[in-house]
Amino acid sequence: MTMRKQETSLSAEEGARLMAAVAGERNRSAFAKLFDYYAPRLKSFMMRSGMTSPVAEDLAQETMLLVWKKASYFDPLRAGVSTWIFTIARNVRIDRLRREGRPSAADSLDPSDEPEEPASAEASIMAAERDERVRAAIAMLPGEQAEILRMAYFGDKAQSEIARDLGIPLGTVKSRTRLALNRLRAILDDLV
């Protein structure tokens, strides 16, 4: 048993390099670095979606297992590593909620599964740019609006629950979400 340290940062370039090593050579130390960075965050993601700690850890493991298995589908020209892993985790969560028999967003669509055509050179610029634009946009959003968008990702939480958590009326959550999205759209369109 090895003591693993938690990675506090991972640049997009480093992440893509590690993914290439996992896909190409099934490189375990590269995978270990990805694991150390992503698995604790994936567990956090699942816990925020209302999973208990053991279930969240199990789903984080399941997500990383898929990262290992599907590594060759990762295409840095299409999406950053964090975005790609987010979509896998999102689908793992959907699948879990469905098996629990809760109404959820389950279906067979799994972008990480699709046989992808090679992205064009134009698309490759877009993927890196998109990540930067989106990050810049979050930084420019007022804190309260960024928070309400963040909550939209970590749930299963209905807006009514978000309202309870924030101690504000449901109508306010709806209008705040709409405001935040309008603002985000304006910022993103401006950053093109």
Place this chain on the structure above:
Amino acid sequence: MIKHHPSDETLLRYASGTLEAGPRVVVAIHVGDCTACAARVADFEALGGAFLDDLPAEKLGDGAFDALMSRIDADAASRAIPAQPRRLSRAEVGIRLPEALDDCEVGPWRWIGPGVRRSRVTLADDPKANVMLLKVAAGRRLPEHTHSGFEYTQVLKGSFRDARGHYEPGDMDEADSEVDHQPVVDETGECICIAAVEGGIRLRGFFGRMFQPLFSA
């Protein structure tokens, strides 16, 4: 030229994985056809990636990585036999169905009212989701209806018009419970749509009849 798109809120829920299965497949059909919405979804997925990066690290149990690697080794040792493809029952509905429906079962057209037929769509992963194809004859007016949740309708063939505009193939009509709509199909030909309703619907009137059999199944 696609004129009617899902709202940003809907695309956000689609990208974040919090949209129910039925609406999700209808939105997937739209997004598969609409580059503007596909780009918006990619933005929202990138947002998810950024939020994932920003999350505080949660401590894992001791030996989590080693346990995963053992699982990977065990997996590789017992190469799974590929699952038999499920035989899907798919009725001929007269149009080429979008790829997003590849895993779904599609029932035969059933008469549910003058000039109106529906076919049940059963999603592989969520057979209880309320999704259906709807075929309405040229010039037919759908009776007014209300529903408690959002209703998502993607036009696959033909066109219709209501107070809010004209809908053609590729367009998505997203109507909340406030909208009392009375779509009229254009005289030029029949219209085929795929529709899903979110959450419970009030089973009354015409729309209730459309969805009723889906619940009693």
